[in-house]
Amino acid sequence: MSQASYTLIEGNLPLLISMPHNGTDIADHIKHTMTDVAHKVEDTDWYLDRLYDFAKHLGAYILMPKYSRYVIDLNRDPTGVSLYPGADTTELCPTTSFKSEPLYKDGQQPTEDEITRRINDYWQPYHQAIADTLATMRHQFGKAVMLEAHSIASVVPRFFDGQLPDFNFGNNQGQSCAKSMLESIEQLDFSPYSQVSNGRFKGGYITRHYADPKNNVHTLQLELSQRTYLDEATLAYDQQKADEVKPKLEMLVKQLIVFAQQS
Structure with missing residues (x-):
């Protein structure tokens, strides 16, 4: 199902893979x-649709935006509240790149009215699609699991020192999914790749906002x-x-499917 600002591939089991930074259009x-x-x-978050192309055949729902995070960051609170208070981060409508380079010509940064328009045109439709899909899965299966699929350069001095681990999982310090779900992921063999849970990335706005483990909605960010594929x-x-x-990603997705289908 393609809309003006996103594509939703419908699945047949209770797993949604959201790729909010996969879009490139402006x-x-x-x-x-x-x-x-x-x-x-x-x-x-380059080529995530190619990396996760196997997930469609496994039966997962897949949600991808058309437009770049430079237009509006779908993984930010629309009120502008920071996910990591006190830390350097880019805005809802970013004005600088990860290298701190300006994204707008002088005097042409988005106004408050323009930001509101982008929320209505781009942010809201994507989030409505998330909410509707999770509700559909809960209604049909009694459970919903969402993997927030992201990728990032292995070295970004603006945001962290040194080189990132390869697989960075985040569940908001244990709050966004059942403890057993993350534990089952941590027990998988990702070698030779390194992995960490709730390190520099603990789960962004989407992971945190839609999580409701007590009501069988579980979210996890990767x-x-x-450097693992580019x-x-x-x-x-x-x-x-x-x-x-890719076999490690498929292993991850299959484990999430196992968890999603457990009663």
């Missing part, structure tokens, strides 16, 4: 206010290091790397 009326840096959309210098998809990491 509408022309926004693009002309932006810098050449912004036009490159370098901070995209921030995958892009040539990070060129942002090109590395087929060999991808072929090596």
